[in-house]
Amino acid sequence: MEKESKNHIISVTNLTKKFKDNTAVDDVSFFVERGKIFGFLGPNGAGKSTTIKMLTTLLSPTSGEIMMDGKNPQVHADDVRKIFGIVFQDQSLDEELTAYENMELHGVLYRVPKELREERIKKLLTLVELYDRKKDFVKTFSGGMKRRLEIARGLLHHPKILFLDEPTIGLDPQTRNHIWDHIKELNKTEGVTVFFTTHYMEEAEKVADQICIIDHGKIISKGTPKDLMKQTKTESLEDAFIKLTGRDIREEHATAMDSLRNSRKMFRGHK
């Protein structure tokens, strides 16, 4: 047991997160093995991002336990923040700064030494084809360019665990391939554990060692892509996914930007 848990860089036990009127994550348990590429899949609003927020110290769980490389994010938030890096699902760039400045700021926050920082910034901006736009303000970038910059920034420091929340959304196949090649390389050479979500099932099928499918806040299936196809007697992960989660279309909860427009709520409840 002891040995097994040491191999689990992330372990989640009976994790639950309730908001005022709904249970976003409902008694979820799973683990991620060290050095693996782990796909966390589910329809919109299934509880993926809420789970990631709890793993990354941005939200505290209602109940249950999380261990990140042996540390509890609620108790040792600062230690846990040293372990992971994340590419968020929605934008998190400073638009008033240039592409280079965004990279630089991230590098300093994550204590990447100056020379290594400069070298990696150049390499990564080249990878996402933004090196010649490095001095331009992010506010002048298109959606796809911002996404690429966001990913480049997420790869600047090499954490033990890299969270990628729908990293390749809205990117063309060429860029997606480049980026995944780079991530797989990091996984292989530096042993970075990758925890990602995506709606591109062929992408998940190609890169993931392990997959966990969540729906309505509950884990409904886990295993390798092959296991899942076998379980559901389907030919592709996409078919397996649809068989497991059904065909109805989900609505996502409003993001902060939507609630800026819609909600009249002025003060935020604490939990």
Next chain:
Amino acid sequence: MKTIYVLWERQLKRYYRSKVRMIASLAQPLLFLVAFGFGFGPIYNKASGGNYIDFLVPGIIAMSVLFSSTFMGIEVIWDRQFGFLKETLVAPVSRFKIMLGRTLGGATVATFQGLIVLLLSMIIGFRPKSIESVILSIFFMALIAIIFTALGTAIASQLEDMHAFQLIINFLIMPLFFLSGALFPLQGVPKFITVLSSINPLSYGVDALRGAMTGNLHFGLIFDAVVLSGVAVLFLSIGAYFFSKIEA
């Protein structure tokens, strides 16, 4: 240290790149200075024999520092809405350092705004006592700026969006300004104003600036410095506490 520095630098970059914001935030103090200064000047002069511009300028400088610094603190809400806040919240840097970097950056900008207002007021004829008095004034502007950037940060940490913005202006900033002795002397005012102004930290800031620039004091310079420093430490602690509790 380096992390505090880059977050400080970020606030400065955002400021000097936004010329529109810079100009907009100078318009109000200038309007107050001209309208009140020349409007009430003759009456003030008749009543007490003093020069109203000399009395008013330190108050208007305090006002511009108050407004700029509170807004710099409240910028946390913008960063939340544009997403950048998350980037700093998951960084392997203590939230206290992040809050301190932001707050010092905001306070630097607000102090600078105060200095510009001082320069503008010299164009319309205001003269501080001496160079030393200007340096002392900068010190007090910085204290006021730290207090209200920290307050703005504390408030913004508790808010999800900008809806409460008007509420903050009308029920916090405006009363702080009007009840600070920035526009009128605190001698001989009704008791309730004396009480309100004595619990208003800005009153000590206005008094200190006026004392430093013109020698006209109500509370006393050392007393002002002690009160302001105490409040600054208190508000920084409260701001840091609320900032550390932000969830995204």
